[in-house]
Amino acid sequence: MSIDLTDLRKLPVSEKLRIVEALWDDIGASDEPVVLQPWQRDEAQRRSAELKADPSIAIDRDELWRRVNG
Incomplete structure (x- = not known):
């Protein structure tokens, strides 16, 4: 299966990340x-x-999207 990535590359980063998440x-x-x-x-x-050494570095999905959407 081959997918043309041209249209995907034109998307804003936030949309690319939503696709990656899906x-x-x-x-x-x-x-x-x-x-x-x-x-x-x-x-x-x-x-x-x-x-494991520093669990405080973890972020949840909501925090990830807050950072992405700034």
């Missing part, structure tokens, strides 16, 4: 396994360790 939710609901590259797994582990 795609992420769809991926999360899928039964299809997600295969990570070693560098992706390493980065996920690094971020997880960073969050």
Whole structure:
């Protein structure tokens, strides 16, 4: 499947992020396994360790959108 990204690139960042969020939710609901590259797994582990070390750095979805919409 090939998708022309030209129109997506023209969207404002806030709309791009809404699309990313919808795609992420769809991926999360899928039964299809997600295969990570070693560098992706390493980065996920690094971020997880960073969050465990300092949970105060986490933000919720509402805060994310407040920052995006400024």
